[in-house]
Amino acid sequence: MVSEILTLKGESDGTSASGDFPLYSDVIYRGSPPFTLPTSILIPPGLKAKIWAKRLSAEGETTFLIYYSKDVTVPSPTWELLSAEKLASKGELTLEKRRPLIIRSLTGKEGFKISWLQPTASPSKAYIELEVELTDEE
Amino acid sequence: MVWVLVMSRVVDPYGLVLENEFLVAYIPATEKALVFRVRSRINKGFERFHYGPIPIPAGIPLPSYVGGSITVPSDGVMPMFSFIPHPGISFPMRGAYDETDMWYMPSDYRDRLFHVILDVTPKWLRIDVTIPKGVSQGRFQKDKITTGIDRIMGFTRGRIELIHFPKIYYGYRFGNDSNLNVYTGVSFTYAEYVVEIPKNEDLIFNILTRNISSKWVTMPINIYDSAIKSALLEVYGIEGFTLYPVNARDKALQEYRSLIGSAKI
Numbered sequence: 498m499v500s501e502i503l504t505l506k507g508e509s510d511g512t513s514a515s516g517d518f519p520l521y522s523d524v525i526y527r528g529s530p531p532f533t534l535p536t537s538i539l540i541p542p543g544l545k546a547k548i549w550a551k552r553l554s555a556e557g558e559t560t561f562l563i564y565y566s567k568d569v570t571v572p573s574p575t576w577e578l579l580s581a582e583k584l585a586s587k588g589e590l591t592l593e594k595r596r597p598l599i600i601r602s603l604t605g606k607e608g609f610k611i612s613w614l615q616p617t618a619s620p621s622k623a624y625i626e627l628e629v630e631l632t633d634e635e
Numbered sequence: 636m637v638w639v640l641v642m643s644r645v646v647d648p649y650g651l652v653l654e655n656e657f658l659v660a661y662i663p664a665t666e667k668a669l670v671f672r673v674r675s676r677i678n679k680g681f682e683r684f685h686y687g688p689i690p691i692p693a694g695i696p697l698p699s700y701v702g703g704s705i706t707v708p709s710d711g712v713m714p715m716f717s718f719i720p721h722p723g724i725s726f727p728m729r730g731a732y733d734e735t736d737m738w739y740m741p742s743d744y745r746d747r748l749f750h751v752i753l754d755v756t757p758k759w760l761r762i763d764v765t766i767p768k769g770v771s772q773g774r775f776q777k778d779k780i781t782t783g784i785d786r787i788m789g790f791t792r793g794r795i796e797l798i799h800f801p802k803i804y805y806g807y808r809f810g811n812d813s814n815l816n817v818y819t820g821v822s823f824t825y826a827e828y829v830v831e832i833p834k835n836e837d838l839i840f841n842i843l844t845r846n847i848s849s850k851w852v853t854m855p856i857n858i859y860d861s862a863i864k865s866a867l868l869e870v871y872g873i874e875g876f877t878l879y880p881v882n883a884r885d886k887a888l889q890e891y892r893s894l895i896g897s898a899k900i
Contacts, residue, residue: 499792501758524757526712526816539814541759542787569814570701605812631759633792 499544500632509613509623511556518611518625537569542605543633547597550628553582554589556621560614565600569608576610587621597630645848649682650796651750651826657842657849658750658828660798660875664859667875669800669867670839670849671748671830678827686821689713689755689809690724698785700812713760713811713819718784722769723806726821740801745870745900748828749799750852753807756820758793761810764855767862768806772855784810798852802866832871832898836891844881872899 503525507518519534521527527534540546553561560583564576580598584590600609613623645656652658652673661668688711691697696704697717705714728737738749755762761784765771773782773789782789790810799805811817833839841847856863867874873894879887 499758501756501793503757524815524817526708526818528708528816535814537814541792541812544759608814631757 498634500630502628502630505627505629507611507625511622512620514615514617514620516613537608537610539569539608540600540602542602544602544631546600546609547630547632548627549597549630550593552591552626553584555584555623556587557619558586558616559584559623561625562612562614563609565609568606570606645850649824651682652850659842659849659851661851661853662856662875664856665874667877668843669875670833670842672833673828674831675829676826682826683824686726686823689819689821690727708816711819712816713809714816715811715814718810719808723765723808736804738799739804742802742870744801746829748830750826750828751799752796752824754794754822757817759813761790761792762795763790763808765806766856767860768804770858770860772857774857784808796852798854800866801870803863831900834895836888836895839876839891840884840887843876843878872897
């Protein structure tokens with residue numbers, strides 16, 4: 498049985514009204530600043546990503562969007578929306594799931610990303626933490 | 636009807652063999668098995684230790700699943716889409732008999748046997764092993780296809796369990812088929828057994844026909860390299876006991892009796 502739980506963290510740049518969160522965790526090597534971090538996670542073949550928990554916070558109105566793609570290896574993946582949560586104003590939200598969001602890697606090319614969307618007139622900092630399990634369990 | 640499952644206690648909760656129980660190391664390539672009685676366990680109560688990162692130094696290039704190569708950015712970091720090529724790596728330890736490989740023992744350590752369970756972090760990393768170091772053992776459809784971490788099959792993820800025979804170097808290979816550069820960590824659960832080969836052919840037959848409980852470890856040895864053969868003969872004096880069906884008892888006992896006479900421990 499394979500099971501690895503990652504706490505993926507992301508932080509928006511505070512100046513863009515929309516974008517994809519650069520993701521990191523304790524096992525992801527970032528190197529020295531300026532960091533080059535992935536904005537999407539490819540799921541190794543045969544495994545699935547289970548998103549058990551989301552912790553969202555923002556300085557202002559923000560929508561958090563989780564997308565998956567059947568092929569993140571191409572230059573411009575096609576993204577499908579899997580989940581969306583909206584903070585109407587400054588605040589935070591913690592969502593823990595008894596049944597997780599699941600994204601399966603059937604070809605070894607599937608992956609997911611997390612994006613933010615804010616009013617164009619007032620972009621602000623947004624933060625996300627995801628508890629993601631990469632596993633071969635049902 | 637109520638079924639009561641009676642489990643013999645051959646192993647401890649780690650899966651390591653208890654004292655005075657039997658360990659069978661089966662070699663598919665020869666259809667033979669080495670049978671050991673565990674006389675003692677040197678590290679009882681201290682089976683687990685964290686080795687540290689996979690010993691890959693910064694700056695070396697590793698082959699990539701997507702073509703070309705990719706440089707290890709920092710000690711112990713597995714770059715995205717990279718894998719460790721042949722012959723694989725060993726685990727150095729200062730003061731060990733061979734400081735480049737903590738699991739290697741010479742032939743005169745023949746009464747010692749390492750039972751090793753390796754766990755790697757992150758758990759999705761692919762693992763296979765070359766025995767002897769550099770000889771790939773994964774095969775599909777006889778010798779039609781070589782398998783391993785650089786193929787779509789022939790590897791495990793996160794954990795591997797092996798018996799380390801003296802006089803043979805093993806090469807561990809790891810693969811990271813994610814798009815993340817990852818820090819790695821290796822933990823070992825192991826037993827240093829003091830072993831002997833049972834000197835009773837009936838007992839060996841009953842163990843190999845599973846009439847007597849034992850712990851079986853099927854070694855990933857599908858290619859019987861001459862180095863394995865010579866090492867087993869030098870260390871144990873025998874290559875193992877052939878598996879026979881239960882109705883071939885007389886033939887088996889005759890062969891086992893002869894082999895026991897050649898056994899060095």
